[in-house]
Amino acid sequence: MDTQRLPGCYRHPDRQTGIRCTRCERPICPDCMVDASVGFQCPECVRTGSGTGHAPAANQPRTVGGGAVVAGDPALVTKILIGINVAVFVAVLATGGATVHNELVNRLAMLGQAREQLGPLAYGPLEGVATGEWYRLLTSMFLHEEIWHIGFNMLSLWFLGPSLEAALGRARYLALYLVSGLAGSALVYLLAEPNVQTLGASGAIYGLFGATAVLMRRMRYDMRPVIALLVINLVITFGWSGISWQAHVGGLVAGVLIAIGMVHAPREHRSLVQWGTCGLVLAAVVVAVLLRTAALT
Structure with a gap:
C-alpha cells in the first residue's frame, strides 16, 4: 500500500492512518481510536452511541490498551x-x-x-x-x-x-x-x-x-x-x-x-x-x- 495516499485522521489531519471508525467510517489515528467489540471507534461515536441504537455504556467502550473511555481532558x-x-x-x-x-x-x-x-x-x-x-x-x-x-x-x-x-x-x-x-x-x-x-x-x-x-x-x-x-x-x-x-x-x-x-x-x-x-x-x-x-x- 502506498502510505502517501493514506487519509489523515479527522481529528489530527497531519497523521496518516489506514484505520477507520467502524460506525461513521471516518479515518482515526491511534490517539483517537477506541477499542470496540469489532474494530475501533472514534471518540464521538463512543460518546453518542451513534449508529447502534444503544447507549454507549452498553458497548463498554475501551481504549486500545483496554482502559475506560472517560469524558474530559484526555491529558x-x-x-x-x-x-x-x-x-x-x-x-x-x-x-x-x-x-x-x-x-x-x-x-x-x-x-x-x-x-x-x-x-x-x-x-x-x-x-x-x-x-x-x-x-x-x-x-x-x-x-x-x-x-x-x-x-x-x-x-x-x-x-x-x-x-x-x-x-x-x-x-x-x-x-x-x-x-x-x-x-x-x-x-x-x-x-x-x-x-x-x-x-x-x-x-x-x-x-x-x-x-x-x-x-x-x-x-x-x-x-x-x-x-x-x-x-x-x-x-x-x-x-x-x-x-x-x-x-x-x-x-x-x-x-x-x-x-x-x-x-x-x-x-x-x-x-x-x-x-x-x-x-x-x-x-x-x-x-x-x-x-x-x-x-x-
Missing part, C-alpha cells in the same frame, strides 16, 4: 504529574535551591545509606532506604534541583504522555509511570553507591519511552523516529558523567515489560494480564530493595 493525568513535579521544584527553590544544605532535597532524594562516624572505628546509620526510609524510592521521582533538568524531563513527559494516556487509559497510564519510576529507583539502590544521592523523573520518563516503542510497534507505525530519539538519550546517559544510568535502564526495562502486558494482553483476560504484569514488575522492585537492604544492614 489530565499527564498535566497533574507535571504539576506535582513543578510544585516540588518550586518548593526546592523556596528552601534554598540546589545546595548541599537543602533539607528538603536531603530528605526526599534517593539515597541508599548515609553513615555518620560515631568513633575512631565505629560507624552508625544516619539516613537512607536501608534505614527504613522507603518513601525515597517514590519521592525522588518528583524531585529536581536544576531548571534544565526539570525542563528536559517535563518536555519529554508532555511529548510522550498524552498519547500513552489516550491509548492506555488513565489508570493504566498512571500505573506505567509510577512502576517504571520505582523500578528506576530500585536499580539505583541495587547497583549504585549507597551514599550518593540521585533524583529526577528520568526513570519514569524512560519507562514512557519504552512503552511508546511497544505501542508504535503494536500499531505498526514507523518506529525509526522513537528509536532514534531513544538511542540519542541512551548515548547521553552513558556518555555524560553525573547521570544515573541505573534509573534510566531500570525505568526503560520496566516500561517495555509493562507495555507489552498492556497492549498484547488477550481480550478475554486483559485486565488480569495487564495488572498482573504491573504486579510482577512491582514484586521485582520489592525483591531488589529487600536484597540490597539485607546487604547493607
Whole structure:
C-alpha cells in the first residue's frame, strides 16, 4: 500500500492512518481510536452511541490498551504529574535551591545509606532506604534541583504522555509511570553507591519511552523516529558523567515489560494480564530493595 495516499485522521489531519471508525467510517489515528467489540471507534461515536441504537455504556467502550473511555481532558493525568513535579521544584527553590544544605532535597532524594562516624572505628546509620526510609524510592521521582533538568524531563513527559494516556487509559497510564519510576529507583539502590544521592523523573520518563516503542510497534507505525530519539538519550546517559544510568535502564526495562502486558494482553483476560504484569514488575522492585537492604544492614 502506498502510505502517501493514506487519509489523515479527522481529528489530527497531519497523521496518516489506514484505520477507520467502524460506525461513521471516518479515518482515526491511534490517539483517537477506541477499542470496540469489532474494530475501533472514534471518540464521538463512543460518546453518542451513534449508529447502534444503544447507549454507549452498553458497548463498554475501551481504549486500545483496554482502559475506560472517560469524558474530559484526555491529558489530565499527564498535566497533574507535571504539576506535582513543578510544585516540588518550586518548593526546592523556596528552601534554598540546589545546595548541599537543602533539607528538603536531603530528605526526599534517593539515597541508599548515609553513615555518620560515631568513633575512631565505629560507624552508625544516619539516613537512607536501608534505614527504613522507603518513601525515597517514590519521592525522588518528583524531585529536581536544576531548571534544565526539570525542563528536559517535563518536555519529554508532555511529548510522550498524552498519547500513552489516550491509548492506555488513565489508570493504566498512571500505573506505567509510577512502576517504571520505582523500578528506576530500585536499580539505583541495587547497583549504585549507597551514599550518593540521585533524583529526577528520568526513570519514569524512560519507562514512557519504552512503552511508546511497544505501542508504535503494536500499531505498526514507523518506529525509526522513537528509536532514534531513544538511542540519542541512551548515548547521553552513558556518555555524560553525573547521570544515573541505573534509573534510566531500570525505568526503560520496566516500561517495555509493562507495555507489552498492556497492549498484547488477550481480550478475554486483559485486565488480569495487564495488572498482573504491573504486579510482577512491582514484586521485582520489592525483591531488589529487600536484597540490597539485607546487604547493607
